[in-house]
Amino acid sequence: MTTAARVGTAAPPPRLSMGEFIALIAMLFATIAFSIDAMLPALPQIAAELSPDAPNTAQLVVTSFVLGMGVGTLFAGPLSDTFGRKTVIIAGALLYCAAAFVASLAPSLEGLLMARVLQGLGAAGPRVVSLALVRDLYKGREMARVMSFAMMIFTLVPAVAPLAGSFIIAGFGWRSIFLAFILFSLISCLWLSVRQPETLPRAARRPLEAAALASALRDVLTNRVVVMSIAVQTLCFAVLFGTISSTQQIFGTYFGRGESFPLWFALIAMMSGSASLLNAALVVRLGMRLLISWTLRGQLVLSVAFGLILWTGATEGNLTFALYVVWTTSVFMLAGLTLGNLNALALEPLGHIAGMAASVTGALATVLAVGLAAPLGLAFDGTPLPLVLGVAGLVALAALVMSALPRR
Numbered sequence: 387m388t389t390a391a392r393v394g395t396a397a398p399p400p401r402l403s404m405g406e407f408i409a410l411i412a413m414l415f416a417t418i419a420f421s422i423d424a425m426l427p428a429l430p431q432i433a434a435e436l437s438p439d440a441p442n443t444a445q446l447v448v449t450s451f452v453l454g455m456g457v458g459t460l461f462a463g464p465l466s467d468t469f470g471r472k473t474v475i476i477a478g479a480l481l482y483c484a485a486a487f488v489a490s491l492a493p494s495l496e497g498l499l500m501a502r503v504l505q506g507l508g509a510a511g512p513r514v515v516s517l518a519l520v521r522d523l524y525k526g527r528e529m530a531r532v533m534s535f536a537m538m539i540f541t542l543v544p545a546v547a548p549l550a551g552s553f554i555i556a557g558f559g560w561r562s563i564f565l566a567f568i569l570f571s572l573i574s575c576l577w578l579s580v581r582q583p584e585t586l587p588r589a590a591r592r593p594l595e596a597a598a599l600a601s602a603l604r605d606v607l608t609n610r611v612v613v614m615s616i617a618v619q620t621l622c623f624a625v626l627f628g629t630i631s632s633t634q635q636i637f638g639t640y641f642g643r644g645e646s647f648p649l650w651f652a653l654i655a656m657m658s659g660s661a662s663l664l665n666a667a668l669v670v671r672l673g674m675r676l677l678i679s680w681t682l683r684g685q686l687v688l689s690v691a692f693g694l695i696l697w698t699g700a701t702e703g704n705l706t707f708a709l710y711v712v713w714t715t716s717v718f719m720l721a722g723l724t725l726g727n728l729n730a731l732a733l734e735p736l737g738h739i740a741g742m743a744a745s746v747t748g749a750l751a752t753v754l755a756v757g758l759a760a761p762l763g764l765a766f767d768g769t770p771l772p773l774v775l776g777v778a779g780l781v782a783l784a785a786l787v788m789s790a791l792p793r794r
Contacts, residue, residue: 424551454506456752463745478511533726534666545655623755631763661722689778
């Protein structure tokens with residue numbers, strides 16, 4: 387019997403209540419946010435200890451993790467199509483924990499960055515397979531709605547991660563943050579193991595064969611909607627990662643608010659969390675495409691306006707800082723109003739290969755985004771202007787691609 391026939395006769399996968407399922411998915415997603423945002427308060431100490439002659443390079447601790455996550459994403463999905471969702475999520479989490487332990491002992495910046503790449507590889511399991519798990523149970527705008535609620539909870543993690551990281555670092559040193567990563571990952575894996583039934587029955591699994599993988603990859607890359615969704619995701623991820631990489635330095639160096647940075651970051655994250663709630667309320671009524679397009683155009687207007695203000699020096703002091711906080715909040719809101727919808731757009735026609743589809747879209751978008759975000763972050767010259775102008779350019783290109791996205 388063929389795989390397709392087996393899929394057709396397989397029993398529907400069991401479900402948790404929607405509330406518990408959303409909370410579980412949000413915590414699995416939160417592994418990524420915690421691994422990135424809790425590191426931000428440590429960047430000055432990492433720079434002082436491991437790269438005193440080139441302090442800007444400490445921010446590569448962020449993008450190296452993202453790079454590993456992007457590469458791992460390519461493999462996690464196909465493996466989950468063969469071995470099941472839960473197995474791959476848990477295996478990835480174990481690699482994540484092992485790499486975090488190695489990172490806590492790293493004697494050099496190069497060693498730390500290598501460990502962070504491995505940590506990102508492991509984090510790809512919880513990240514991408516969770517998307518396939520959602521696709522197993524939901525589809526279309528209902529899937530986008532579930533993703534929006536999960537993202538809403540997920541956005542609370544950036545609100546508390548830098549603050550939690552600063553407390554851990556103050557009490558035990560910056561290396562201890564990696565032990566917190568291990569604890570967080572183990573808790574989420576225990577929850578998954580005990581409560582969530584496997585969503586991909588054995589009868590519906592695809593063989594791990596080169597021909598099957600090539601066929602699935604061809605289905606993904608020959609779908610124009612999927613390819614263009616990947617391009618827009620790439621640009622939106624680059625905006626997000628470039629902003630995250632630079633934000634601590636801008637707060638500390640340009641505005642002289644390094645000590646209060648975790649509190650300001652928490653405020654920004656909490657305000658931007660409303661974007662996912664707004665998306666959940668609007669996406670069913672307006673549709674994913676329209677909401678993405680409006681968001682990109684609105685962000686372009688805000689970034690161009692703020693760039694002009696910085697360029698001309700029209701404001702200064704506390705007013706400039708307030709405008710920067712508003713602008714950064716808008717960038718994070720951009721993620722809440724686009725990324726979940728773009729994932730849903732890409733995966734909707736590919737439910738029969740959800741793991742591969744989630745892997746290819748996530749891997750390409752993330753790895754390509756690192757290539758844009760790392761230079762954007764390293765362009766920091768002591769002011770926010772390079773970041774703001776870079777974001778404006780990326781968002782303009784994303785809006786242009788989105789306007790050309792064909793309807794099925």
